[in-house]
Amino acid sequence: MAGYIMALDAGATSSRCNLFNQKGEMCSMAQKEFTQYFPRPGWVEHDAEEIWSTQLETAQAAMANISATAAASTTTATTVYTAMVRRSFCSS
DSSP, X not given: OOOOEEEEEEOSSXXXXXXXXXXXXXXXXXXXXXXXBXXXXXXXXXXXXHHHHHHHHHHHXXXXXXXXXXXXXXXXXXXXXXXXXXXXXXXX
């Protein structure tokens, strides 16, 4: 089976996964919104655990009928996870 490239994106309001074939054509896409938190006027936060779970959900949904062999990820926020407890340190 031919390989695919997976593109994961955590945007301002949702996670998205796109799968592309070797010709660069999109073969599959999945998207899931995550919760917005407004701790004070003009601020927005996201739960890093929820972002991670929606990334996994969208990847699984996009791969439902396709085998992916490579992954790429881009984001505008940095989230630090600890391997020992598998939890995020803070909101992103």
